[in-house]
Amino acid sequence: MKFEFLHKNNSSDLVLFFGGFGFLPSAYNLASKNDVLMVYDYLEFDLGFLEICKTYKSIKLIAFSMGVMVSCKCDLSSLNIVQKIAINGTIKGIDDEFGISEKLFKITAKRFDKESFLNNCGGINKAFNQNPKDELLSIIEISKKPCIWQDYDLAYSSNDDKIFPQNALLNSFKNVNKINASHFCFDEFLSWDEI
Numbered sequence: 001m002k003f004e005f006l007h008k009n010n011s012s013d014l015v016l017f018f019g020g021f022g023f024l025p026s027a028y029n030l031a032s033k034n035d036v037l038m039v040y041d042y043l044e045f046d047l048g049f050l051e052i053c054k055t056y057k058s059i060k061l062i063a064f065s066m067g068v069m070v071s072c073k074c075d076l077s078s079l080n081i082v083q084k085i086a087i088n089g090t091i092k093g094i095d096d097e098f099g100i101s102e103k104l105f106k107i108t109a110k111r112f113d114k115e116s117f118l119n120n121c122g123g124i125n126k127a128f129n130q131n132p133k134d135e136l137l138s139i140i141e142i143s144k145k146p147c148i149w150q151d152y153d154l155a156y157s158s159n160d161d162k163i164f165p166q167n168a169l170l171n172s173f174k175n176v177n178k179i180n181a182s183h184f185c186f187d188e189f190l191s192w193d194e195i
Helices: 049-053 065-071 104-110 116-121 132-143 166-171
Strands: 004-008 011-017 035-038 057-064 081-087 154-160 176-182
Touching: 011 065, 011 166, 035 049, 035 065, 057 065, 065 132, 104 132, 154 166, 166 176
Parallel strands: 011 035, 011 057, 057 081, 081 154, 154 176
Antiparallel strands: 004 035
């Protein structure tokens, strides 16, 4: 995993954002009054971002798509997380009932077509990883790691999500807000603070 500040405002509060598969930091253009640290590129499982996070008074965790599953594999118990929000993703990530079916995910990894994927998720012209197949294979391996925590406070589910089945989110979370958007729904928000 790589990590990068999207906003550095010298705030004592942090938004810790686990991005979705493939999307690079410049794909997310939301404003923030707080610091925002993005974790992305799941080629390797690296918890180096934790040391940075420990310096913050309070943390709002936002995870998107496969970032929801990846975040649950990380031991975040040393951090003062005050809220956890999932967007168009689930704790299991790859699962027939609580995520994207394993068969479909493996076919996608084998025959990945960037243009088709971006078109389906509403992320056309967004900055994207140059090695998407390798990252998909790595995500399959990460999904096999034990889940350390799973208590999300709120989930957003897009009505026009062609990547993550809405039923998977409804089966996974008690508190689900449905929004009229595609899978990549960040154009629906003006700031990280609004989420």
